[in-house]
Amino acid sequence: xxxxxxxxxxxxxxxxxxxxxxxxxxxxxxxxxxxxxxxxxxxxxxxxxxxxxxxxxxxxxxxxxxxxxxxxxxxxxxxxxxxxxxxxxxxxxxxxxxxxxxxxxxxxxxxx
Amino acid sequence: xxxxxxxxxxxxxxxxxxxxxxxxxxxxxxxxxxxxxxxxxxxxxxxxxxxxxxxxxxxxxxxxxxxxxxxxxxxxxxxxxxxxxxxxxxxxxxxxxxxxxxxxxxxxxxxxxxxxxxxxxxxxxxxxxxxxxxxxxxxxxxxxxxxxxxxxxxxxxxxxxxxxxxxxxxxxxxxxxxxxxxxxxxxxxxxxxxxxxxxxxxxxxxxxxxxxxxxxxxxxxxxxxxxxxxxxxxxxxxxxxxxxxxxxxxxxxxxxxxxxxxxxxxxxxxxxxxxxxxxxxxxxxxxxxxxxxxxxxxxxxxxxxxxxxxxxxxxxxxxxxxxxxxxxxxxxxxxxxxxxxxxxxxxxxxxxxxxxxxxxxxxxxxxxxxxxxxxxxxxxxxxxxxxxxxxxxxxxxxxxxxxxxxxxxxxxxxxxxxxxxxxxxxxxxxxxxxxxxxxxxxxxxxxxxxxxxxxxxxxxxxxxxxxxxxxxxxxxxxxxxxxxxxxxxxxxxxxxxxxxxxxxxxxxxxxxxxxxxxxxxxxxxxxxxxxxxxxxxxxxxxxxxxxxxxxxxxxxxxxxxxxxxxxxxxxxxxxxxxxxxxxxxxxxxxxxxxxxxxxxxxxxxxxxxxxxxxxxxxxxxxxxxxxxxxxxxxxxxxxxxxxxxxxxxxxxxxxxxxxxxxxxxxxxx
Numbered sequence: 001x002x003x004x005x006x007x008x009x010x011x012x013x014x015x016x017x018x019x020x021x022x023x024x025x026x027x028x029x030x031x032x033x034x035x036x037x038x039x040x041x042x043x044x045x046x047x048x049x050x051x052x053x054x055x056x057x058x059x060x061x062x063x064x065x066x067x068x069x070x071x072x073x074x075x076x077x078x079x080x081x082x083x084x085x086x087x088x089x090x091x092x093x094x095x096x097x098x099x100x101x102x103x104x105x106x107x108x109x110x111x112x
Numbered sequence: 113x114x115x116x117x118x119x120x121x122x123x124x125x126x127x128x129x130x131x132x133x134x135x136x137x138x139x140x141x142x143x144x145x146x147x148x149x150x151x152x153x154x155x156x157x158x159x160x161x162x163x164x165x166x167x168x169x170x171x172x173x174x175x176x177x178x179x180x181x182x183x184x185x186x187x188x189x190x191x192x193x194x195x196x197x198x199x200x201x202x203x204x205x206x207x208x209x210x211x212x213x214x215x216x217x218x219x220x221x222x223x224x225x226x227x228x229x230x231x232x233x234x235x236x237x238x239x240x241x242x243x244x245x246x247x248x249x250x251x252x253x254x255x256x257x258x259x260x261x262x263x264x265x266x267x268x269x270x271x272x273x274x275x276x277x278x279x280x281x282x283x284x285x286x287x288x289x290x291x292x293x294x295x296x297x298x299x300x301x302x303x304x305x306x307x308x309x310x311x312x313x314x315x316x317x318x319x320x321x322x323x324x325x326x327x328x329x330x331x332x333x334x335x336x337x338x339x340x341x342x343x344x345x346x347x348x349x350x351x352x353x354x355x356x357x358x359x360x361x362x363x364x365x366x367x368x369x370x371x372x373x374x375x376x377x378x379x380x381x382x383x384x385x386x387x388x389x390x391x392x393x394x395x396x397x398x399x400x401x402x403x404x405x406x407x408x409x410x411x412x413x414x415x416x417x418x419x420x421x422x423x424x425x426x427x428x429x430x431x432x433x434x435x436x437x438x439x440x441x442x443x444x445x446x447x448x449x450x451x452x453x454x455x456x457x458x459x460x461x462x463x464x465x466x467x468x469x470x471x472x473x474x475x476x477x478x479x480x481x482x483x484x485x486x487x488x489x490x491x492x493x494x495x496x497x498x499x500x501x502x503x504x505x506x507x508x509x510x511x512x513x514x515x516x517x518x519x520x521x522x523x524x525x526x527x528x529x530x531x532x533x534x535x536x537x538x539x540x541x542x543x544x545x546x547x548x549x550x551x552x553x554x555x556x557x558x559x560x561x562x563x564x565x566x567x568x569x570x571x572x573x574x575x576x577x578x579x580x581x582x583x584x585x586x587x588x589x590x591x592x593x594x595x596x597x598x599x600x601x602x603x604x605x606x607x608x609x610x611x612x613x614x615x616x617x618x619x620x621x622x623x624x625x626x627x628x629x630x631x632x633x634x635x636x637x638x639x640x641x642x643x644x645x646x647x648x649x650x651x652x653x654x655x656x657x658x659x660x661x662x663x664x665x666x667x668x669x670x671x672x673x674x675x676x677x678x679x680x681x682x683x684x685x686x687x688x689x690x691x692x693x694x695x696x697x698x699x700x701x702x703x704x705x706x707x708x709x710x711x712x713x714x715x716x717x718x719x720x721x722x723x724x725x726x727x728x729x730x731x732x733x734x735x736x737x738x739x740x741x742x743x744x745x746x747x748x749x750x751x752x753x754x755x756x757x758x759x760x761x762x763x764x765x766x767x768x769x770x771x772x773x774x775x776x777x778x779x780x781x
Contacts, residue, residue, distance in 0.1 A: 060713075060765070061594070061596040061644075061713070062596065064596070064686075065596050065641070065642070068642070068686075068689045069640075092725065092726070095683050096644075096663075096665060096667055096668075096683050097644065097665035097683070097685070097686040098663075098664070098665055098683050098685035098686060098693070098694060099665070099685065099686055099689070102689075102690065
């Protein structure tokens with residue numbers, strides 16, 4: 001079953017999938033709380049949680065906070081989170097904050 | 113309906129001059145194809161000496177023979193498709209009928225049965241009223257059931273219509289004219305039926321009234337259908353009115369919530385609310401909010417459906433002194449907290465009332481007024497007033513309830529906004545108190561710092577910076593950080609970070625240990641937030657000077673040498689998110705003329721459409737450093753360049769900047 005919700009005049013779109021979510025649009029201080037609500041309950045099962053962020057056009061620290069809390073919840077449940085096809089803006093933020101490994105994007109920190 | 117018959121009569125020449133007919137409009141209707149009589153039948157009918165008229169069940173004439181033409185003076189084409197009631201209505205002047213020697217009464221012949229007609233005749237001389245069988249059945253009576261008395265006729269009329277019917281008949285006799293009347297009759301079985309009747313007086317050669325004649329027709333179906341249609345139309349109209357009002361209320365309630373949520377200042381809230389109130393809840397809305405500084409007159413904002421009238425109201429209210437002791441209206445409501453509700457202000461009430469009600473009523477014809485206190489837990493913050501003009505609507509108790517509910521929400525919104533304003537003030541104070549008041553004076557190193565709170569939200573962000581001397585002489589620590597989040601919580605975490613870093617650094621901890629200590633402190637603080645931090649050290653004594661840079665999730669600084677700007681250092685883990693972090697320290701030897709610019713991500717993290725990523729930032733900083741100069745001059749150039757790309761008002765995050773310029777080695781700092 002797929003459900004899609006749009007908020008903030010379609011600035012952010014969240015679609016649920018079987019093993020996670022697809023998030024598209026802008027994640028900032030005003031859209032992050034909704035994203036946080038939407039991603040609060042992990043998908044059923046004990047597999048890897050997948051968040052497709054290929055169409056995220058903007059993300060700042062408030063968006064990062066949401067992703068971290070998803071990762072934390074997954075970890076508490078003995079699961080892991082993978083960010084699928086991160087857009088450049090997501091990759092950049094994860095690299096700067098040293099969190100690529102946390103989200104299954106192994107990038108050598110000394111490679112920059 | 114009457115009148116045009118005179119002209120027609122002249123044209124025909126042989127018609128009585130005073131013949132009038134009702135419902136000329138029917139003339140336009142034809143019997144198109146209803147002429148079902150065959151030619152030979154027709155010849156027989158015409159050959160008959162008498163008048164033969166045939167109608168359909170609805171009274172529409174289908175056949176009109178030569179005898180009828182001779183008798184009534186209408187040719188067949190003139191009457192086909194018309195109602196028998198109109199054509200055969202007894203003329204007011206029956207000279208012609210008298211001349212025809214045959215009684216009109218008998219001439220309805222075939223017509224009446226088919227059309228459900230009944231006829232009657234009243235002979236004034238004998239006092240006898242004669243009804244035919246058809247008329248008896250129209251009154252629900254058996255054949256011969258009518259006792260031929262006028263009293264019985266009257267008794268069968270519906271009580272509510274009796275007076276009207278008798279008056280019309282009396283008038284017709286008086287004026288020797290004809291009449292037409294729709295009325296109800298009550299059958300012996302109690303059922304009510306609608307009758308349409310036409311009648312007229314009969315006159316003798318001397319114009320004296322000899323009696324009356326007439327015919328009637330049952331029109332119950334038509335009238336009832338019409339009544340049902342009317343009632344339905346009225347009910348629909350009423351329902352849609354109520355619905356309209358109800359819709360307006362709901363819309364206003366929803367819009368008010370939105371308006372309140374979207375307001376970050378009291379003034380903004382006042383404007384938003386009044387704009388949403390009209391026309392959803394009246395033609396006029398005013399909001400008065402008492403200022404916390406105790407000024408006697410409250411802040412006022414209002415809206416009127418008509419922008420011109422609103423402008424006029426603005427001029428009027430500017431001249432109106434506010435009387436806090438006013439015995440009614442806004443002042444009284446604010447003073448007492450008790451709502452005022454005037455569904456329909458009378459002239460007396462207006463002349464005796466306080467200023468604003470008088471102004472509203474006299475200048476804008478606003479006669480229905482609700483004034484409620486904006487209050488919460490016993491505290492009155494102001495008053496909310498709705499008015500509707502005399503021509504639009506009158507407020508009801510439901511409107512009063514709605515107004516009070518809205519006022520309650522406004523009150524909590526005012527509380528929130530004021531609380532928020534206070535919080536913001538505290539956070540600002542706290543934030544600035546955490547920034548160093550002066551920079552260390554070090555030979556051959558020129559330092560400048562900038563801090564710009566965000567312009568878009570007016571919130572306090574979590575950016576901070578610190579520059580302090582370490583234990584050893586000429587050893588300096590440069591710190592930049594960004595706490596995720598805003599407000600007092602972020603400011604508190606900023607304080608924790610600043611002290612943890614200084615404490616750890618003064619203990620002699622290396623850069624990685626300092627950031628690890630900070631990570632642990634944030635994790636232990638129980639704050640569900642995190643921060644990015646750059647910890648740099650500068651050995652200003654050694655030659656060349658040595659700079660180390662360690663980043664915990666923080667944007668890398670830009671190093672400019674020989675007009676070449678590059679990011680310096682290696683990204684490390686964000687602090688406060690994980691128990692274990694990985695941070696890497698990069699060390700470089702500085703050269704005279706080198707410029708290093710440290711920043712927080714407010715500079716590069718502007719949301720679209722502004723696109724200034726790290727590469728763009730590095731380029732911008734490189735450009736700003738190119739002409740050389742002091743750290744202050746370079747900072748100013750960066751500020752101007754940044755303003756051109758990300759205007760202050762569009763910044764959703766605050767920005768902290770530390771600029772370090774290595775001197776030429778002549779001892780000048």
